[in-house]
Amino acid sequence: MNPEIARAIDDVCNSLDTDELRRAVSRLLYNALNNQFRTSDILSVIELMQSEDNDA
Amino acid sequence: MPEAQTKVKILGWRYENIRGLETMDVNLESQDHTPYPITLIMMPNGQGKTTTMELLLAAFTGGAEHWGRDQVLELRPPGSTANSGEFQLRLLIDGQRFVVTLELDYQTGSASYATTRIDISGGKEPGHNLPSSLKHVFKDQFVKRFIFDGELVKDILNGSKDEAEKTIRYLHNLDRLEELAVAIDHVKDDMQRERETASRTDRGLTRLRNQRDEAFGQMRQLQTRLAQLESQFNEATTQLEQRETFLQHRLAQSEQLQRRYEESQRQLETVRRDLVLKGQAAIASFREPTMANRLIFSRLNQLSSRLQRLKLPESTSRQFFTELAEEEFCVCGRPIRSTERDAILSRAESYLGHDEYGVVNAIKQEIRNSTYDDSLTDTINNLTELLTEESRHLSELRRIELEQENSGDDDVRQAAEERDVLRAKLTSLDEKIPSFQLALKTAKDNYESLQRKFNEATQTVEFIRKADKLKDITRQTSAAALRNLKATIIENTNRRIADVIHLEKISVEAIDGHLKLAGKGGASQGQSLAIAYSFLGSLFANSAFGLPFVVDSPAGPLDLEVRHEVATMLPGLFDQLILLVMSGEREAFADPFYQLAGVQFLTVVKDSSGPHCVAEIETFKKFQGGKEDI
Numbered sequence: 001m002n003p004e005i006a007r008a009i010d011d012v013c014n015s016l017d018t019d020e021l022r023r024a025v026s027r028l029l030y031n032a033l034n035n036q037f038r039t040s041d042i043l044s045v046i047e048l049m050q051s052e053d054n055d056a
Numbered sequence: 057m058p059e060a061q062t063k064v065k066i067l068g069w070r071y072e073n074i075r076g077l078e079t080m081d082v083n084l085e086s087q088d089h090t091p092y093p094i095t096l097i098m099m100p101n102g103q104g105k106t107t108t109m110e111l112l113l114a115a116f117t118g119g120a121e122h123w124g125r126d127q128v129l130e131l132r133p134p135g136s137t138a139n140s141g142e143f144q145l146r147l148l149i150d151g152q153r154f155v156v157t158l159e160l161d162y163q164t165g166s167a168s169y170a171t172t173r174i175d176i177s178g179g180k181e182p183g184h185n186l187p188s189s190l191k192h193v194f195k196d197q198f199v200k201r202f203i204f205d206g207e208l209v210k211d212i213l214n215g216s217k218d219e220a221e222k223t224i225r226y227l228h229n230l231d232r233l234e235e236l237a238v239a240i241d242h243v244k245d246d247m248q249r250e251r252e253t254a255s256r257t258d259r260g261l262t263r264l265r266n267q268r269d270e271a272f273g274q275m276r277q278l279q280t281r282l283a284q285l286e287s288q289f290n291e292a293t294t295q296l297e298q299r300e301t302f303l304q305h306r307l308a309q310s311e312q313l314q315r316r317y318e319e320s321q322r323q324l325e326t327v328r329r330d331l332v333l334k335g336q337a338a339i340a341s342f343r344e345p346t347m348a349n350r351l352i353f354s355r356l357n358q359l360s361s362r363l364q365r366l367k368l369p370e371s372t373s374r375q376f377f378t379e380l381a382e383e384e385f386c387v388c389g390r391p392i393r394s395t396e397r398d399a400i401l402s403r404a405e406s407y408l409g410h411d412e413y414g415v416v417n418a419i420k421q422e423i424r425n426s427t428y429d430d431s432l433t434d435t436i437n438n439l440t441e442l443l444t445e446e447s448r449h450l451s452e453l454r455r456i457e458l459e460q461e462n463s464g465d466d467d468v469r470q471a472a473e474e475r476d477v478l479r480a481k482l483t484s485l486d487e488k489i490p491s492f493q494l495a496l497k498t499a500k501d502n503y504e505s506l507q508r509k510f511n512e513a514t515q516t517v518e519f520i521r522k523a524d525k526l527k528d529i530t531r532q533t534s535a536a537a538l539r540n541l542k543a544t545i546i547e548n549t550n551r552r553i554a555d556v557i558h559l560e561k562i563s564v565e566a567i568d569g570h571l572k573l574a575g576k577g578g579a580s581q582g583q584s585l586a587i588a589y590s591f592l593g594s595l596f597a598n599s600a601f602g603l604p605f606v607v608d609s610p611a612g613p614l615d616l617e618v619r620h621e622v623a624t625m626l627p628g629l630f631d632q633l634i635l636l637v638m639s640g641e642r643e644a645f646a647d648p649f650y651q652l653a654g655v656q657f658l659t660v661v662k663d664s665s666g667p668h669c670v671a672e673i674e675t676f677k678k679f680q681g682g683k684e685d686i
Contacts, residue, residue: 004537004540005230008537012533013529028526029530032232033232039242039246046523
């Protein structure tokens, strides 16, 4: 991964609330850049965002 | 240099039954079976080069399967009875050899692919099977950045184009983040459709969806139209700047006209500055009604006096009657029953409330304290004079321009005519664009409102909100990545520019769609190309792929002096450079390459046995080829 792109992902994900969400979003973005994401990955991240909101 | 760069090199290619090129092999391998770092291929003007670029593009992308019958049959040699044709591209990808064969069926007018992975399976397999790390990368727009039309290099610095930014996006796959955003939209749509199906009986929902889709269509139409208008505006602005620069340049040749022109322009700027200041002062004065004119001031004073006389005691305000209605007895001693109470409360509305009373008092106070003078009238008179003066300076400038146009120079006359047409076009676009912006805003608000209602109706509000947040994160990442990449690419490009342009200090200041140079001074044509190629070289060095760079007509439109400049800088920019040149381009351009080691010179010549490729420097140097050769 190009270091400039990796830095952009880190910077954006750092603003997210929890480590789990940061990891999930970051993984999704890396996979998207490598053309390897699936619809189920998007759904998982959205569900995680919802459940974390509910916990809060 | 990024880690684990996938290296792609072209080892050569072969045509079989291809129009203009018949059956011929182009070998780019040196004796040790590695490709030459630089190959110049002399090809006659006409179809040979264009066809080769088209076939190379198709061999990388796998896109020929979608070609129409006519496109396939155009490649069949005229008068040939051959039922099929072929283009084979030999590649070295991370040290492994691949052959992509584009098979052309001239009977059915269709194209298909086969791939041979020599170092892996050895056999020829149907399909376009490059390694998976490249398969999804080699899309049309990506491949066009390294199978490159030399003419496109000018667009990199053209202010009305966004070629530079697009190239960064494509070479770094940032468009995939946009694909992710689109996929998130699909997930949202699927979720809503699922919920909609669950409540299929609800006709209102279907109607709402149709309305939303219609609003979306309108919004998209307006977006497209606005983008077209804005692009026309940018293009016309650039063209106008070019005409004005040209006319300025010619004007400078006539010193007297130039002096008059500069003086008028200086005065015009002073007048316009004054207009802004006086305009602001006039607007400030308009905010005080007593200053508008003497009659209004006197009428307002009369009103103020009458308000003084009519001074209402605070106790007669609406609140007094509201409080009174709650009492058992009136101030006159009579009992207040429900009939009286209702009457008092309804009539209380006729009196001023505390807040309104305060406003009336403030108005009275304001009028009492105000004075009248003629400053606004003076300001307006002043503005009128300034507008007349502005118009006088504009007429003087126009007169000088006409004098210049009538000086008998056709180029100047033509440029002036074009400038006037462009000015009129810009004025018309300037009037149109705001109305489209407003219409787009309304359409967008309408769409968003319908989308919100639809979300509520399908009970997907929360889901959509989170999906939108994820989409926003995706776009933020794309923007941040582009920002970071631009900074590094600008730094590397400037380093390369400093290596090739020694006499002047030229540097890229920003990438805003196109490359923006620091300072106001422009660059010569040769410098522009040097800058554009420096940019491309930096971009390639910084990308995840080590790619060959194939350019068609790299020196075509250049002056001899400029050609030499560009030829000197090109070799250091790319790992593998393949230049398709015409005999007319050789002069001044090829010389620097003759001195370098590791350069192969190929010439496509035609004799009685048909076209073939000659790998001799002397043939390359002497070849004279026009369209008639092939």
